[in-house]
Amino acid sequence: MIKAQSSIATWLEGESIFIFHEWYWGDGWVQSRLDGVWLLALNFEQTASLLRLREFLAGKQKASE
Template sequence: MLGTLQSSTIRIAVEASSSTLQRCLTEVELLQQWIWPQQLQGSLPPKLEQGSTFAAQWGPISILHQVEILLPQRLRLVMWGGADGYCDWRWGNGWVQLRVEAVSLLPLGLGQLLMLRQLQQFAQGQERRPS
C-alpha cells in the first residue's frame, strides 16, 4: 500500500445516549443517513454483525471494511483498499471517540473529523425524536 502511516484519536461530546449512538453506528439504515459523502456498498444485514463486510465509496476511492469487534460500546472495523488499517469506535452517554490507524494517501484525519461532526449532529437529532 502506498501512502503514509496515519494515526489519530478524536473524542467529542454528543448530546445523545449510549444506546442512540450504538443504533447510529450499527443499524445500517441509520448509518447510511449520516455517513455522507460516503456510499455504503455490499449486501449488509439490517444491523452490523461481527464479520460483516462492506465497501465505503469516497468518489473514485473504495475502502473495504470488515467488522472485527462488535460490543455494546465498541465497533472496530478492519480496512483495506484505499486505506489499510483499522478504525475503532467507542462511545458512552454523551461522548463518542474514533481512533483511526492506517496507511493511506487520503487525509484520514480530515475524514475522521468530518464523520464525527456528522454523527454528532445526526445522533443529537435522533435523541430528540419522539419514540
C-alpha cells in the first residue's frame, strides 16, 4: 500500500488572480497541480465565494501547524 501526504496552498496574486496549488508526495515521488482563476472575469457572488474558500483553507492550514 502506498501512503501519500498532501498539502494545499492558495493565494491572491496582484489582487486579481486566485492561485490554487495542490501537491501530493510519497516514497520517492511528487505530484503537483497548479490552477489559476482570474477574479475580474467572475461576477461578484463567484468572487466572494472564492475569497471565502481562500479564508477557510488558510484557517485549516493554520490549525494544522
